[in-house]
Amino acid sequence: MNKVIFWDFHNTLAYKHNFFIDCVIMVLDKYQKGHTVNHESLYPHMQTGFPWLEPDKEYHHLKDPQKWWDNLYPVFINALTSNGIDKEKALLYTKQAHNIMTGPDYYTLFDDTLETLKRAITKGYRNIILSNHIPELPQMAKQLGVMDYIDICISSANIGYEKPNRKIFEYAINVANNPDTVWMVGDSYDADYLGATAAGIKTVLVRNPLDEVDEVTKTEKVTKKVKYYSDDIKGALDIILQQ
Structure with missing residues (x-):
């Protein structure tokens, strides 16, 4: 039997220490001493x-990694020049920030990631990453040691669709050879839970309590909005194996 679990990457299998804006500020701190740029001044741009x-749009014209970044660089450059940074320097800083975003230290695996992926394999499941992400995600996952337990790594940047667009799930199911049993595990209510559910895929929402409530009532509140929820992916796999 062909059994597959689609795993989101960001905030599901791994977490990052800095967001895109943080990377830009890190570069400015290094090369533009005394700058006054901050999160608040960059964010609107x-x-x-x-x-x-x-996600309703299709991005087939950006499937080439260089074209994907060429499309995004102007966003960073505009954010910097709008904050008084010279355009030539803005391009240089954008390239430096890009290097940080794709470096081996950008992400850290959650403590339960490798253990859970290994266990899924022993239970007869194939693990496939399905994530809204940058073109370099497969290489980043390999650097983290995740690809030893992953059959295929699907980054939205490399196929031209973004979750929750139904077409990205149809693409993934096709790549997985139309599995008999398929699950989605992810932290985004809109992209993962609603998107996969709409595509007919059973989904476990993880690491994302939907209500700001105390620990005692958190799970109760969450389960009113989603059928399956776990605070971690170890628990998500337990849910899958119990079905």
Whole structure:
């Protein structure tokens, strides 16, 4: 039997220490001493251009990694020049920030990631990453040692669709050879839970309590909005194996 679990990457299998804006500020701290740029001044200029912000669109023209970044660089450059940074320096700083974003230290695996992926394999499941992400995700996952337990790594940047677009799930199912049993595990209510559920895939929402409530009532509140929820992926796999 062909059994597959689609795993989101960001905030599901791994977490990052800095967001894109943080990377830009890290570069400025190194090369532009005394700058006054901060999160608040950059944020308004970085709310467009990222494909996952408009998942209803298709991005086949950006499947080449260089074209994907060429499409995004102007967002970073505009954010910097709007904060008084010279355009030539803004391009240089954007390239440096890009290097940080794709480096081996950008992400850290959650403590339960490798153990859970190994266990899924012993239970007859194939693990496939399905994530809204940058083109370099497969290489980043390999650097983290995740690919030893992953059959296929699907990054939205490399196929032209973003979750929750139904077409990315149809693509993934096709790549997985139309599995008999398929699950999605992810932290995003909209992209993972609603998107996969709409595509007919049973889904476990993880690491994302949907209500700001105390620990005693948290799980009760969450389960009113989703059928399956776990605070970690170890628990998500337990849920899958119990079905």
